[in-house]
Amino acid sequence: MKPLQVGLLGIGTVGSGTFKVLQRNQEEIRHRAGRGIEITMVADLDVARAKAVVGEGVKVVGDAREVIANPQIDIVIELIGGYGVAKTLVLEAIAAGKHVVTANKALLAVHGTEIFAAAHAKGVMVAFEAAVAGGIPIIKALREGLTANSIQWIAGIINGTTNFILSEMRDKGLDFDTVLKEAQRLGYAEADPTFDIEGVDAAHKATLMSAIAFGIPVQFDKAHVEGITKLAAQDIKYAEQLGYRIKLLGITKRSAKGIELRVHPALVPSKRLLANVEGAMNAVVVNGDAVGTTLYYGKGAGSEPTASAVIADLVDITRLHTADTEHRVPHLAFHPEAILANKGDLPIVPMSEVVTSYYLRLRVADEAGVLARVTSLLAEAGISIDAVLQREADEVGGEGSTQTDLIILTHDTREGTLDEVLARVQGLPSVLAPIVRIRKEELS
Numbered sequence: 001m002k003p004l005q006v007g008l009l010g011i012g013t014v015g016s017g018t019f020k021v022l023q024r025n026q027e028e029i030r031h032r033a034g035r036g037i038e039i040t041m042v043a044d045l046d047v048a049r050a051k052a053v054v055g056e057g058v059k060v061v062g063d064a065r066e067v068i069a070n071p072q073i074d075i076v077i078e079l080i081g082g083y084g085v086a087k088t089l090v091l092e093a094i095a096a097g098k099h100v101v102t103a104n105k106a107l108l109a110v111h112g113t114e115i116f117a118a119a120h121a122k123g124v125m126v127a128f129e130a131a132v133a134g135g136i137p138i139i140k141a142l143r144e145g146l147t148a149n150s151i152q153w154i155a156g157i158i159n160g161t162t163n164f165i166l167s168e169m170r171d172k173g174l175d176f177d178t179v180l181k182e183a184q185r186l187g188y189a190e191a192d193p194t195f196d197i198e199g200v201d202a203a204h205k206a207t208l209m210s211a212i213a214f215g216i217p218v219q220f221d222k223a224h225v226e227g228i229t230k231l232a233a234q235d236i237k238y239a240e241q242l243g244y245r246i247k248l249l250g251i252t253k254r255s256a257k258g259i260e261l262r263v264h265p266a267l268v269p270s271k272r273l274l275a276n277v278e279g280a281m282n283a284v285v286v287n288g289d290a291v292g293t294t295l296y297y298g299k300g301a302g303s304e305p306t307a308s309a310v311i312a313d314l315v316d317i318t319r320l321h322t323a324d325t326e327h328r329v330p331h332l333a334f335h336p337e338a339i340l341a342n343k344g345d346l347p348i349v350p351m352s353e354v355v356t357s358y359y360l361r362l363r364v365a366d367e368a369g370v371l372a373r374v375t376s377l378l379a380e381a382g383i384s385i386d387a388v389l390q391r392e393a394d395e396v397g398g399e400g401s402t403q404t405d406l407i408i409l410t411h412d413t414r415e416g417t418l419d420e421v422l423a424r425v426q427g428l429p430s431v432l433a434p435i436v437r438i439r440k441e442e443l444s
């Protein structure tokens with residue numbers, strides 16, 4: 001049978017990895033897919049660079065629309081990125097009856113509903129394994145392997161750049177900007193790295209997992225998004241002393257009030273596997289009612305790890321596209337219905353209603369009775385304390401210092417309740433600086 005013809009839009013980090021891996025493993029991939037898969041046309045603004053990657057025999061053009069207009073092309077891979085031209089091109093490819101594979105989480109988290117609806121209407125697939133946790137087959141796990149379960153929660157380290165920054169800062173004492181530059185050099189960071197460091201990229205990915213796990217529409221606009229730029233080195237140090245590591249987590253969770261969808265730094269007990277995920281590695285923990293807790297670990301960014309997921313989607317689509325209707329294997333297909341069905345009974349829970357525990361750091365006057373005043377305000381609000389760490393003033397502010405740090409770990413409380421009581425604590429004359437508050441996730 002004639003190989004399936006693929007058009008590639010954008011041959012940068014992920015695109016070049018996709019081309020190389022598809023070429024290197026072409027025989028095995030052909031056997032597994034039941035048919036050859038060939039990238040026969042590539043579009044990139046930098047035509048010379050693209051030609052240098054693909055060599056002779058593959059048509060390279062500067063205008064992506066030429067690829068979409070080619071009737072020989074069955075599948076279009078979009079690896080340009082962003083919400084702009086990529087959205088237009090994906091919608092045009094769908095309108096032309098092409099299946100689409102994309103790694104573009106930003107596009108799908110924001111415009112997914114429109115894109116999936118267009119694909120559904122046209123009877124084509126939009127596959128996006130590479131968009132969440134790069135090479136880790138988490139979309140496939142959620143859609144297929146865990147399909148028997150009522151998913152309870154998902155928590156993951158789903159941004160390689162920020163995990164790399166946190167690890168390198170902690171282990172090598174390097175500063176934030178140096179490590180970010182290295183992450184960019186290694187091809188982990190987004191074109192706009194503020195998406196990484198401010199938690200936006202992780203929120204895009206959490207939004208997609210939430211939609212698949214809970215059958216809700218993609219709702220990035222309702223996600224709570226906090227990055228790592230406000231984290232202070234001393235909180236990383238104090239957390240370690242208390243038996244925790246700070247990680248940027250993407251969390252989506254079923255609760256009595258709906259679905260939680262949030263990205264923020266969190267203290268994770270050091271003994272948890274997630275706390276020990278280092279560098280650009282990603283890990284996602286999924287808890288289902290039948291299976292319990294499962295863990296998925298691997299490279300979430302980089303050229304060939306991400307290409308691995310892009311090609312897995314190509315193979316899935318090839319199998320489905322090639323099988324006759326009688327022998328189709330529908331579970332391999334991406335079912336947009338799950339996402340398009342708006343389950344109005346599952347709203348995204350506002351952060352004030354989220355229940356979790358907290359790490360609090362208070363810079364206080366080093367005088368008698370401060371701890372008692374703070375803890376009694378917390379107790380009045382029904383917030384119980386798990387642990388307290390009080391530093392020696394000399395250690396914190398140098399010899400003769402009159403200030404010290406008070407670190408409090410709370411038990412679970414409603415975020416709205418904590419906000420109210422912290423406003424009162426902040427007003428105490430002995431509290432000398434804005435209170436630092438970091439959520440704590442036990443993940444059990």
Ligand SMILES: NC(=O)C1=CN([C@@H]2O[C@H](COP(=O)(O)OP(=O)(O)OC[C@H]3O[C@@H](n4cnc5c(N)ncnc54)[C@H](O)[C@@H]3O)[C@@H](O)[C@H]2O)C=CC1
Nearest residue numbers: 010011012013014043044045079080081103104301302306
């Ligand atoms: N780099 C990584 O580790 C990962 C990236 N992704 C996603 O994969 C996508 C691609 O990312 P990278 O390969 O890192 O980006 P990149 O910046 O290395 O590559 C993008 C390519 O698209 C080309 N391009 C830009 N505008 C174009 C246009 N109008 N027509 C044709 N080509 C155009 C650029 O010249 C460049 O070669 C993004 O959506 C990104 O979020 C997803 C997972 C991991």
Ligand SMILES: N[C@@H](CC=O)C(=O)O
Nearest residue numbers: 159160161188190301
């Ligand atoms: N910028 C992203 C790339 C993969 O999605 C990351 O750092 O994880």
Ligand code: NA
Nearest residue numbers: 129132134136
């Ligand atoms: Na993936």
